[in-house]
Amino acid sequence: MAGGVWSERDTTPSAVEEALRQLITEQCARHDAYAPSRVLNLVVVVDREWRGEIMNRLDRVGRYHPSRTILCAVEHGRTTIDATVAITAVDDPKPGELALTRERVVLDLGPRHLERLDTIVDPLVVTDIATVVWSPHGHPEAVDALLHLAQVVLVDSVNEPDSAAAIARARELAGEAYVVDLAWLRSTPWRERVAATFDPAAWRDELGRIDSVTVRHQSQSTIAGLLFCGWLASRLGWQPGSLVAANGSLRGQAHGRRQDVKIELVPDATMSVPGLAGIEIGTASGMRISLYRGPGGLSARRSDRKGRESTWTVLGASRGEAGILGEGIRQALLRDPAYRRALDQAEAMVP
C-alpha cells in the first residue's frame, strides 16, 4: 500500500485542508497514474474509545469505500483539535493502468466542537460530490450541525433505544436529507424474495389475499420487523393499527382491502446479528409461504390449502455487517422511495 501521511497536534481546519492538497500533489508527482477517486465524502462522528472499531468496519466495506473519509473522534474534555491525514492507494499502478487513491482525515476533537462541527468539516469535504454523515455513537447535535453540508444521513435504527425513538429520529432527519437506514437495508433480501415469490402470474393475486404476516427478528431488531411490515402495508394498501405486547411478541392487525391481516413480530433469542430471522405469510386461500435464514441463502417453503408443499433455497451469500455498511455507503448514491412510506406505516404500528 503506497501513500503519504501528515499529522499535527492542536491544528486548524485550514492547516488540514492544506495538508490534504499537498499530499495529493506529492502522490501524483510520485507517479502520474495515481488517480483520486471522486464519489462521495463520508463524515463519521464516533466516540474516541471506539474509533478503532469503526475504522476497522470501514476498512472492511471493500469495494464500496468512500473517496474521502473524515472521521471525527470525540474525546471527553478535549478542547483542541489534533489531525492525521493519510492518502493511500491499495495497489501500485500497473503499466498502462491507474491506481485509485483514498483519503482519510482523522480529527480528534472535543464535545464543545460538535455544535459547530460544520465549520470544521466544511473546508475538508470535496465540493460538488455527495456528503454522507454517519454518527454511530449518538451525538445528534453533530449530525444536526452537519445537515446543511450533507445530502445523506446514514443511520442504523436498530441502535436507537426503542422503535418509537428510532422512527421519530429517522422521520425528523428525512425532512432535511435523504436517509439511508441500515435496518432497512438488512431487510432488502427479504423484500426482494417476497416480491419474487408473489411475482409469477399464478400467485400474484394471492397478494390481495394475505391475511397473516409473522416476522421473526433478532431481539434488539424490532424496528427491522416494523419496517418490513410497514413496507408490506404501504405497498399493499393496508391500514395498520398499533401492535400490543403479548407473551414477548408484538401482535396486532392491519385493515386490508379484502380482509384484515394479522401481524406478529416475534423476537428470536438465538439470533446474534441484527436483522430478520424469518418470515411467514399466509393467505385467505390457504397458501403459506415461509422464508428462513439457512445455509447458502434463505430456506423457502410454500404450501397450499390441499397440503401440497414445496421447499427450496433462494441462493445468496450473507453480506455480513461490513457488507451492510458498504451497501449503506453505496445507497447514498441512489434513491429508494419505498423507505419513507414504510417508515410512515411502521410508525402507525409502534406499540
Add this chain to the structure above:
Amino acid sequence: MATVEQQPNPLIEGLERFPVHPTTLVIFGGTGDLAHRKLLPAVYNLAHEGALPERFNLIAVSRSDIPHDDYRQMARESIVKHSRRKPDEQVLDKLLARVRYVPGTFDDDSIYERLDGELREFDEEAGIPFNRVFYLSTAPEFFPVIVGKLGEHGLDQHEGSEVRVVIEKPFGTRRHEALELNRQVLSVLDESQVFRIDHYLGKETVQNMLAFRFANGMFEPIWNRNYIDYVQITAAEDLGIGTRAGYYDKSGALRDLVQNHMLQLLTLLCMEPPVTFSADDVRDEKVKVLHAIKPPEATVRAQYAAGMAEGKMVPAYREEEGVPDDSPTETYAALRLEVDNWRWEGVPIYLRTGKRLARKVTEIAVTLKPVPHLAFEAEGSIGVKPNVLVMAVQPNEGVTISLGAKIPGTRMRIRPVNMEFLYGTAFLSQSPEAYERLLMDAMRGDATLFTRDDEVAEQWRIIDPILERWGSEKDGALPTYLAGSGGPVEAAQLLLDGHAWRTI
C-alpha cells in the same frame, strides 16, 4: 379467449433487483471452455449476490459420458478457479445441488427426450412452469442442429412460461451462412426468443457510451460531420493466439473482432437517439447505421512476424503451434468506412484490430476538426492540436478529452493537455462481468444488448465483400508486422490527408 390483464406487482417499487421468473438454464456444451471459464463462474457470482431468479436450476448437456456428480465436481473446480470472488462454500453447495448433467451428442434424439424429462421434473417439483433458457455454447455447426431438435421435441415452447435461446458467436462465417442460420433458427423460434450474444455489449463501458452520448447535452451539438474530422476505433491485443489456433486460423481478425464487436462499437457511436431504450428501439437505430455503410474498398490485412513482446522473443503467427506454415489468415485488419447519412457524411471511420500488438487497448477516438483561426501561431504554438475525445473500453474504462492549454510562461504558447475521467474513480461499484449481465438479461427477456437478425445480416453485408476480395488475393499480398509493434506500415495507406493512427 379473452385474457385478463394482470396488475403489476406492487412490491417491486424501490427494489434494485426486479423479480425474474423461476428459470432453468440449459447449457449445451456444458463441458466446454466457455462454460468453464465464463458461464459457470458467472452463474455462481449471480447466485452469490442473490441475483438469480428465486428458483433456479441448471442442466448441462455435453458429449462426455459422466454422471451428475462428476459434472458437479468439474463445475465446482471451474468456479473456484475462474470466479472473480472466492466462492462461499454453502452457496456453491446449494447451487451445485440443483445441477444436472445430460450426456450425448447434439443430434441424438434421446438427449432431448431426457432433457424434456429433467425439465418437467423441475417444474412438477416446484408446481410452476419454469422459464427455459437454452444457451448454445457449442461449435457453430451445432446451432441449427440443436434449435431444430428443440423444435422437433416441442421444447421451443412451454405453456405458461417463456423459452429463450442464447446463441454464441460466430453467427455464421460468411453472409450466406448467417442468413441461412437465421432462416433455420427462425423457422423454429420467434425472433423475440433468440438472444445472439456479443459479450462486448455486456461490458459496462460499452453501455456507458449510450449514457455518455444521450445523457450529456454538451456533446450532441458537435456530434456530426460539421465538427468531427474522423473517428478511430481500435481493438488491439498484446497477446498472440495462445491455444486457439484451431478456431483463429479459420476465423482471422476480421471475423473475430470487426464483424461483431467493432461494428457494435461503431453503431453505438453513430446511432441517432432512440425514442426509448427498449430493445427494439435501440436496435432499430443501430441497424439504420449499418444500413448506411457501404462495404469498404480501403482495407489492409497483415500477419504478425516474429518479434519481441514483454521483453521476450515470440514466434511469428505461422510458427505458432497448430497454425499451418502457409496460413493466409490475417491477424491484423484495418478498414476505412463511411456512414452515408446526414450526420456522418464525409467523416472517415477507421477500424483496426490485431493480435500481438504493442499493448492491449480498446478505445474509440473522436478527433474534432481544428479551430478555424490560429491566433497563436505567431507565438510559435506548434503544439496546437485538434481536440480528441477518447472513450476507453479497456484496460482503463473512461473518457479522455484533450484540450489546448497555455504553457506557463510569459509567451502565449499552447500544448494539448488531457482531462481524464476514469469510471472507477466516480462510482463505488466494480463493473460486473459481461456474462453475468448478459445471462441475467437473457433470463429477464431483455434483448437490448443482444444482436437482432437484421443487425447480423447488415454486419455481414459490410464484411462479406472484404472476405471475398481477400480470399481471391494471392498469399504474396499479405503484409507482415513485427510482433510487439504498432501494426503494419501498410495501415497508413488507409489514412486520408492530415489523419494519423493513434499510438497503440
